[in-house]
Amino acid sequence: MKFKQTLPQIDLPLDMIHLGIGQPSNYLLPSKEMEKAADHCLSKGNNFFLAYGEERGNSNFRGTLAEFLTAQYQKPVDPDQLLITNGNSQALDFICTLFTCPGDTVLVEEPSYFLALKIFADHKLNPVSIPVDDNGLMTDVLEERLETINPAFLYTIPTYHNPASVTLSLKRRQELIRICAQKNLLVVADEVYHFLNYSDDPPPSMGTWNNICPLISLGSFSKILAPGLRLGWMHTSEEVIKKISGSGLMVSGGGLNPFTSEIVNSVISLGFLKTHIQRLRNVYRQRIEIFCDQLKKYLPDQVMFKVPKGGYFIWVKFLDGVDTNTFRKETQKQNVDFYPGNFFSHQKELKNYMRLCFSFYDEKILAEGARRLGKVISDNLS
Known part of the structure; x- marks a missing residue:
């Protein structure tokens, strides 16, 4: 299944779902x-x-x-x-x-x-x-x-x-x-x-x-x-x-x-x-609900995250010893991407984490992204 998206200033295939993008959807720009x-x-x-x-x-x-x-x-x-x-x-x-x-x-x-x-x-x-x-x-x-x-x-x-x-x-x-x-x-x-x-x-x-x-x-x-x-x-x-x-x-x-x-x-x-911020809250609240439900459905049980109460991001934790970089190339082959945890550590630690973002895509694409991501992770952790 392919969802055509224009990714501004990001060199990706048009059917790539990059779950690391931390910016509003184009249609949410007022x-x-x-x-x-x-x-x-x-x-x-x-x-x-x-x-x-x-x-x-x-x-x-x-x-x-x-x-x-x-x-x-x-x-x-x-x-x-x-x-x-x-x-x-x-x-x-x-x-x-x-x-x-x-x-x-x-x-x-x-x-x-x-x-x-x-x-x-x-x-x-x-x-x-x-x-x-x-x-x-x-x-x-x-x-x-x-x-x-x-x-x-x-x-x-x-x-x-x-x-x-x-x-x-x-x-x-x-x-x-x-x-x-x-x-x-x-x-x-x-x-x-x-x-x-x-x-x-x-x-x-x-x-x-x-x-x-x-x-x-x-x-x-x-x-x-x-x-x-x-x-x-x-x-x-x-x-x-x-x-x-x-x-x-x-x-x-x-x-x-x-x-x-x-x-x-x-x-x-x-x-x-004021009106626009309330619109964003309503949209992102719905995206969180659907995206997190799909992540729970497709990610293995040993992968943990908390439903965010605000902001843009979901911080996903894997078991100690897992390096999310090891399967990132495989997720990219399946047209889904993320940012690995070591990006967010000046010591290049936190390799058993990944950051996901729900702000850029609508619910349908987020659900498909969760499915693609979950399949690759399940195959690599089994």
Whole structure:
């Protein structure tokens, strides 16, 4: 059975089902809403957003975004605590540029987002891992590590983790803030999945503690609106924002994305973003139910995973000694693919895991992908 899909910027056969792709389906990208929002902002008769902008970002947009985040978090967010970015990848790279030097130590979770690890490698940073369990980053291990090392920052994905899908509990968030406040350690919290909750409500955003310890919460419209916008934000203290906005890049460039920001300002003001996020929740909730049911049906009993409560990913665990790389070529021959667990370990461990994603394909294709994957795995583990 073949399902024709266009895979943007991914060189794969058209009937390949790549269960590693972590982006929205093309049909979930809100082109009509974006068109209306562009008309809305361009019809105001004020084209200030076509000029160089403020270093912190479009002030109209920061005000609207602050109101949106305040309503979502149910805690006040001030526009002066926000700085506009080109999305999380650019923000992470920028943080490395301003807050680290080559050879510095950074703390990362094990597992962690594999492209963040690549950014840290580009800056020649030395990652030290902190393990993750069902309640997120293990703060007792963090405290122990900090007795002997002095890292530049800690990178964490606290809510609906990529790839592990776990969420840092409220108790551990409070512990993390206490520890990092005592050590004056910068926390970089990647919170791009915070609004994509399907069966629970996450704890408060890490950004709400930015007045207690050095902390930068990263948000992005890539997962909740459209990745092609290349638009995100930092939620942090005014002190940190002053340092970042005074950098050469910001002063020379006049801020980031003033035009796109104004369009998304209209997206939020017109109520489209809130409606779109709810649509995503409904779609992804249904995909999770069908995909997980099919995985349970086709994967061998010794293969384990938990149904995600939010985010994009399913973290699949195999028995110790299994290396998922050994059968990846075989799955590719059957036109199904995944990302092996060692991608998400700076030590190239976690070989007995794989990351699956349900955000790109509809239910029918996910079901077929589970069948193909299950057959290859069953044949290799029998």
